Amino acid sequence: MSDSKFKNPIVAWIDYRLPVFTFMEHELHEYPTPKNLNYWWNFGSLAGIILVIMIVTGIILSMHYTPHTALAFDSVERIMRDVNYGWLIRYVHMNGASAFFIVVFIHIFRGLYFGSYKSPRELLWMLGVVILLLMMATAFLGYVLPWGQMSFWGATVITNLFSAIPIVGDTIVTLLWGGFSVDNPTLNRFFSLHFLLPFVIVGVVVLHIVALHQHGSGNPIGIDTKSPQDTIPFHPYYTIKDLFGLGVFLIFFFGFVFFAPNYLGHPDNYIEANPLVTPPHIVPEWYFLPFYAILRSFTADALIFLPFSWLMTAKLAGVLAMFASIMVLFILPWLDHSPVKSARFRPIYKQFYWLLIIDCFILGICGAKPAEAPWTYISQAATAYYFLHFLVIIPLLGFFEKTKPLPTSISEPVLKGGGGASVAAGAKPMEKA
Amino acid sequence: MRKYLIGAAAAVSVVVLASNGAMSAGDAVKPPSQNWSFSGFFGTFDRGALQRGFQVYDEVCAGCHSARLLAYRNLTEIGFTEDQAKKIAASKEVTDGPNDEGEMFQRPGILSDRFVRPFPNDEAARAANGGALPPDLSLMVKARIGGANYLHALLTGYKDAPKDTNLPDGMSYNLYFAGNQIAMAPPLAEDGVEYADKTKATVDQMARDVTTFLAWAAEPELEWRKRMGVKVILFLLILTGMLYAVKRKVWSDVH
Ligand code: HEM
Numbered sequence: 177m178s179d180s181k182f183k184n185p186i187v188a189w190i191d192y193r194l195p196v197f198t199f200m201e202h203e204l205h206e207y208p209t210p211k212n213l214n215y216w217w218n219f220g221s222l223a224g225i226i227l228v229i230m231i232v233t234g235i236i237l238s239m240h241y242t243p244h245t246a247l248a249f250d251s252v253e254r255i256m257r258d259v260n261y262g263w264l265i266r267y268v269h270m271n272g273a274s275a276f277f278i279v280v281f282i283h284i285f286r287g288l289y290f291g292s293y294k295s296p297r298e299l300l301w302m303l304g305v306v307i308l309l310l311m312m313a314t315a316f317l318g319y320v321l322p323w324g325q326m327s328f329w330g331a332t333v334i335t336n337l338f339s340a341i342p343i344v345g346d347t348i349v350t351l352l353w354g355g356f357s358v359d360n361p362t363l364n365r366f367f368s369l370h371f372l373l374p375f376v377i378v379g380v381v382v383l384h385i386v387a388l389h390q391h392g393s394g395n396p397i398g399i400d401t402k403s404p405q406d407t408i409p410f411h412p413y414y415t416i417k418d419l420f421g422l423g424v425f426l427i428f429f430f431g432f433v434f435f436a437p438n439y440l441g442h443p444d445n446y447i448e449a450n451p452l453v454t455p456p457h458i459v460p461e462w463y464f465l466p467f468y469a470i471l472r473s474f475t476a477d478a479l480i481f482l483p484f485s486w487l488m489t490a491k492l493a494g495v496l497a498m499f500a501s502i503m504v505l506f507i508l509p510w511l512d513h514s515p516v517k518s519a520r521f522r523p524i525y526k527q528f529y530w531l532l533i534i535d536c537f538i539l540g541i542c543g544a545k546p547a548e549a550p551w552t553y554i555s556q557a558a559t560a561y562y563f564l565h566f567l568v569i570i571p572l573l574g575f576f577e578k579t580k581p582l583p584t585s586i587s588e589p590v591l592k593g594g595g596g597a598s599v600a601a602g603a604k605p606m607e608k609a
Numbered sequence: 610m611r612k613y614l615i616g617a618a619a620a621v622s623v624v625v626l627a628s629n630g631a632m633s634a635g636d637a638v639k640p641p642s643q644n645w646s647f648s649g650f651f652g653t654f655d656r657g658a659l660q661r662g663f664q665v666y667d668e669v670c671a672g673c674h675s676a677r678l679l680a681y682r683n684l685t686e687i688g689f690t691e692d693q694a695k696k697i698a699a700s701k702e703v704t705d706g707p708n709d710e711g712e713m714f715q716r717p718g719i720l721s722d723r724f725v726r727p728f729p730n731d732e733a734a735r736a737a738n739g740g741a742l743p744p745d746l747s748l749m750v751k752a753r754i755g756g757a758n759y760l761h762a763l764l765t766g767y768k769d770a771p772k773d774t775n776l777p778d779g780m781s782y783n784l785y786f787a788g789n790q791i792a793m794a795p796p797l798a799e800d801g802v803e804y805a806d807k808t809k810a811t812v813d814q815m816a817r818d819v820t821t822f823l824a825w826a827a828e829p830e831l832e833w834r835k836r837m838g839v840k841v842i843l844f845l846l847i848l849t850g851m852l853y854a855v856k857r858k859v860w861s862d863v864h
Pocket of ligand 1 (some may be wrong): 230231232233234236237238241252266268270273276310311314315316318319320321322366373374375377445
């Protein structure tokens with residue numbers, strides 16, 4: 177044991193029997209990380225920290241929350257008024273859900289820009305998409321718990337979607353509800369599942385990180401690390417960089433929590449659920465708006481529905497399209513077969529990338545608007561473009577795009593004009609940037 | 610890249626603003642913004658307005674509206690002494706029981722009682738108000754788009770109906786109410802209350818005071834929250850600055 181690499185005898189004793197310290201040393205300290213990661217690489221660890229914050233605040237909330245239709249709304253108000261620091265815990269949990277989605281959306285679009293989903297990181301990316309799906313389910317279930325008007329009517333609208341599925345649809349809806357409308361059994365099972373799913377997310381996050389550590393982080397240039405010169409140990413370099421990023425994030429986050437805690441919420445959710453009064457506009461939380469727009473853009477008279485109209489109802493097409501909008505991310509590693517990862521060396525892809533972002537914002541706006549002209553048309557066009565991007569443009573770019581020459585290594589990322597020797601052998605010689 | 614980021618940030622704000630706009634009700638006028646003592650980073654509730662506002666609520670609104678999330682003990686948080694709060698509570702009749710004989714009985718209120726409701730149930734409230742339900746006011750400021758501005762505008766927004774509208778019996782015309790026809794008759798009239806502190810009870814004054822009171826009722830933690838927020842943000846600014854310095858130092862040997 178004297179030859180242990182740990183000086184502290186207790187640590188050495190434990191590590192000899194249970195190698196947790198070797199594991200941590202390996203995964204955190206020795207773990208070689210490209211030295212050129214930019215701040216877009218901060219968002220993964222941020223998401224992990226928010227997950228922990230959500231679980232901690234969620235467990236405390238559950239100690240005071242009552243999942244019963246007659247008591248749920250008041251129990252949340254009790255948390256706000258009579259539980260010590262209850263308002264703080266609830267506002268952190270409430271705004272934490274929004275922050276989680278902001279951070280994860282940025283994390284995903286980082287991946288889209290720098291081609292992080294490409295070989296050998298396809299499974300890593302797909303696990304990420306699974307996390308997104310689980311997060312969406314968790315947030316939807318959680319939003320029902322305070323039992324306000326939007327909780328109730330959001331739950332009614334979304335669960336009703338499943339009735340579009342042929343044959344078994346109605347059975348599924350009855351099963352989800354535990355009865356014949358959104359009612360107490362629904363609230364009970366939603367609470368149970370809302371408690372459970374975050375721990376499932378933790379499990380998938382662990383797999384996500386195992387997959388990450390297999391080949392290490394990608395990097396903004398998108399070429400492999402070649403020599404020890406290209407990498408630095410994760411600790412202390414990226415621990416301190418992530419901590420700094422966390423500080424910046426917390427300033428924004430607590431700015432919302434303390435000074436505008438309800439800014440991202442809907443006032444109707446401070447009205448107790450009432451099955452007899454339908455709110456004038458039922459809108460989901462902001463992070464669902466683009467998906468909601470895709471769902472609603474399939475109407476019986478919509479052009480985008482025409483090709484499917486012989487096969488299914490418009491409602492079913494909308495539901496399938498909404499799920500498909502995430503499923504395309506699953507198969508993205510195979511839709512995009514360009515050998516170049518980073519958009520920095522893909523001049524045309526880069527343009528389409530920004531168009532996609534604009535398209536997503538347009539979808540988000542349409543999701544918040546009432547379903548009437550001109551918003552219905554804009555949202556149908558934006559939906560069509562979304563799928564066009566992934567199913568047509570991306571595959572075609574793999575054939576036709578002329579990519580810029582790649583640098584030889586991370587340590588020498590800047591191509592000096594005229595220095596022909598520094599152009600990688602495989603790259604097509606083109607105009608220099 | 611920077612150019613795009615700024616564009617993206619602008620787009621985010623457009624979405625947020627646009628989605629807020631989408632939620633506002635059909636034909637009602639947007640309520641004008643007012644100065645509130647409790648808005649802004651350092652806002653606090655004006656104690657005088659809170660106590661006058663409670664008086665308006667208690668003497669006018671409480672005839673029709675409950676505020677079931679408030680208890681008489683909460684009144685000590687807005688500047689009433691414990692004795693004053695006890696006196697206010699004791700002036701209310703609370704139904705309690707059952708007693709040893711199994712009967713419900715009336716007793717004077719105590720500090721731990723919730724605010725007494727004007728009607729035993731929603732049906733009774735509707736019956737007394739021509740079929741319309743006066744909603745509970747405890748969360749009203751948080752439950753309407755526009756919040757305090759909306760409430761103040763609603764209370765001062767009663768106008769004669771335009772000639773071409775047919776007001777059904779028992780309805781009043783209000784500029785700011787969704788659909789403009791509200792089943793609440795104008796609740797405030799000049800000198801409707803006699804303020805203990807001799808403030809002149811104009812309709813605008815009473816509307817401001819009761820709105821301030823209801824803003825507190827909806828967010829009793831507001832002052833505490835903002836005070837803590839200022840400290841937390843200052844702390845984080847310093848901490849993050851220091852983390853940045855350490856980051857620079859640690860990274861100085863890379864590149
Ligand atoms: C993936 C992480 C999580 C997300 C995205 C999430 C999301 C949400 C959302 C959107 C709400 C509604 C907030 C509101 O409007 O009041 C909520 C409420 C709630 N959540 Fe979570 N949650 C997460 C984790 C958890 C965990 C782990 C627990 C318990 C162990 C939990 C317990 C609760 C409880 C009791 C409520 C109701 C109280 C309230 O509405 O404030 N949550 N959650």
